[in-house]
Amino acid sequence: MIIDHPLLGPCDAQEFTYKGDACLIDRPEGLGDGAEAAFHDYAYLRDNPAGLHRELWFHEQGDRSWLVVTRNTLTHEIVGVELARDVARSRGRGR
């Protein structure tokens, strides 16, 4: 698989480490109401879709940026790549 890195251009997926579903960006509030249940769902439950999946890849052997890759789990086709930083900011994280 080739991941089209937004800054570096096409890179072999082998340069990356896979983390999992990009929902991991949305870490629950640790002190909020129902934090225990929210953290259980966050840490352990996954949608695991057959089809488009937004997922985190870490460019460990490259520029060490985190990417959000949108990939089809039925065909392995990659249809979108964003910097995880941009995704996280747009979701109001990392003020």
Place this chain on the structure above:
Amino acid sequence: MRYSGFRVLKEALSGHKGWRPLWRSPDPQPAYDIVIVGGGGHGLATAYYLAREFRQHRIAVIEKGWIGGGNVGRNTTIIRSNYLLDGNEPFYEYSLKLWEGLEQELNYNAMVSQRGIVNLFHSDAQRDAYIRRGNAMILHGADAELLDLAALRREYPFVDFDNARFPIKGGLAQRRGGTVRHDAVAWGYARAADALGVDIIQNCQVTGFRIENGRCLGVETARGHIGAGKVGVAVAGSSSRVMAQAGLRLPIESHVLQAFVSEGLKPVLPGVITFGAGHFYCSQSDKGGLVFGGDLDGYNSYAQRGNLPVIEDVAEGGMALFPGLGRVRLLRAWGGVMDMSMDGSPIIDRTPVEQLYFNGGWCYGGFKATPAAGMCFAHLLATDSPHPTATAYRLDRFARGFMIDEKGMGAQPNLH
């Protein structure tokens, strides 16, 4: 029809005209007492034990493709009970015991071959870990034996013992481990279940569940609604997709695992051998092919095929262990979709939906579990209580903090 040496002789002399299909192809009934979704090894074994051990009637197995087309026909056929943790070892040892009597019980040649498995170690720390594991196995009534270099050299003379980077220091052997002809397991259970009246319905995908007031009343299928007193789901790599139809999110990711077979060779490998310094394991099939595999590709996948980097990685592991492998040609490579759970251990439990039961999260180790998984799932379905060897396989163990994490990897399914 019973199989025997006499029967083979008789058929040979009468032009093989007496063999019959191993199971019927019935149309689905409007309703059953128990519907099993998924005709893999686990679903078929569950149906068989429900009928045989628990005297249940009106049972159907509903399979979207053909039985044996899933992971039960794609795995590398290794059986063993060399686990460390209390939640796992009694279950896998029970499974190994069931394998030992399976062919006589089913009157079917599944080619159960207890040729032994050896896990190599390459450092003092790894040896200590394997001694600990061997002791845990023995405490649970399994067999384990620590092999020194001299014994290993006698049994596996062609292994690269003096590899400069990962010299072999010894191995943990389980003599009762081995291999089983994988699809024969599906066929053997199917034939035996059919003979007890179980309807095996192929080419019939389950597309939804009928749930009213929190109770599951049946399944929607490609061939219409089928009512059920209880529904048991055993769909391996498709677990999340199927259970999502009941509104459940599971602690599971689906990942692709590849496997490989070489051209046929004269007998070279007496048993199953695993490399301890990388992920590579290998056995030799009765046809002579070297059957081997290694790591998951590592990303979510439902594709039933993997990519080249893992093939290269597995080949490198193989070459580090037996340099002679480099002269052997690869015949085939394929992949299967693994239901990787968050702690690397399986789930056999009720679900929040009444009358809906779940068996899954088998990762890459569910083939060896087939007989016990079938027995334990049947126990749960018939009695509403867990089998004594499967009490730890609860769906809510992540919320309660009772994970069964053999590798200590945490909630990262591609690392288990």
